[in-house]
Amino acid sequence: MAKVGVVLLNLGGPERIQDVGPFLYNLFADPEIIRLPNPALQKPLAWLISSLRAGKSQAAYRSIGGGSPLRRITEQQARELQSNLRQRGIEATSYVAMRYWHPFTESAVADIKADGIDEVVVLPLYPHFSISTSGSSFRELQRLRQSDPAFARLPIRCIRSYYDDPGYVGAMAELIAREIRACPNPAEAHVFFSAHGVPKSYVEEAGDPYQREIETCAQLIMDKLAQDLGHPNPFTLAYQSRVGPVEWLKP
Structure with missing residues (x-):
């Protein structure tokens, strides 16, 4: 076999507070995270961003236990x-x-x-x-x-992606349904999806399918919820975690 x-x-x-700076540097040194016209600027920019963000990020990691x-x-x-x-x-x-x-x-x-x-x-x-x-x-x-x-x-x-796989969609719907049923008025519970954003240029210029897959996935989950609960619920999808001056996905 x-x-x-x-x-x-x-x-x-980062698993420890002292790992935060090097982790951020590795992240922003990846040209797929921040695309620059001049590759020679990638590492200096990564050093600058990681240095500026390290303190705030360390505080965030301390708030969840230090890593x-x-x-x-x-x-x-x-x-x-x-x-x-x-x-x-x-x-x-x-x-x-x-x-x-x-x-x-x-x-x-x-x-x-x-x-x-x-x-x-x-x-x-x-x-x-x-x-x-x-x-x-x-x-x-x-x-x-x-x-x-x-x-x-x-x-x-x-495996490229599985945002529309029935098993994945069903698992997400099951988690959400549990919370909706615990609401005082389940049919009025508003479901809020928060997805990590990407620069708008990735979608419009580079052809990144991320936004389409996120939006399709949210709709599939809501359809499954309506089927399982016997009623539709209102929902909102928003993006978070912008970095830098370029426009990112909204809202």
Whole structure:
């Protein structure tokens, strides 16, 4: 039986307060996060932004316990996915590949080669595709394949997005329905979706499907809620986390 490596892609996050500055630098040094006409400016700008934002970001991380829980949660997901696949008779081993903090993608690739994996399936933990999230991680994997003949020989399949998968939509609807039923007037409960934004130019000029996938997903979830609850609910979709002077998705 083939040994399958399942790579879970995620953003990564600083686990300690002293990691915040270097994490922000790695984030903004990625040209898919901030696109500049002159690549030589990327690292100086990343240093400037990370230096200016470090204090505010450190305060935010202190408010949630001193660091990001993302690695712990992602590694738990990886273990449970691996267990589930093995119960189904698939010889699978899961790996976590963070884009901007440990464990980095290079570490996952090294473990895949050491374990003698025969083929690789790549699962982004971003349900909606964007050039700045899944796209950036896919490109990092491609860069490593181009520089590593042993890794390049492994068959690899990438799950692009799953924003409209019935299982995902149903899981989101189930979580929301639980809260709607707890409201004094369930039929009047207003559902508010908050999605991480991207620069408007990504959508209009680079063809990023992110906005379309987010909006379609929100509507599919609301349709499933109406079906499960027996009544429609009002909802709003908004975007957050703007960076820099360029226009980002609204509202």
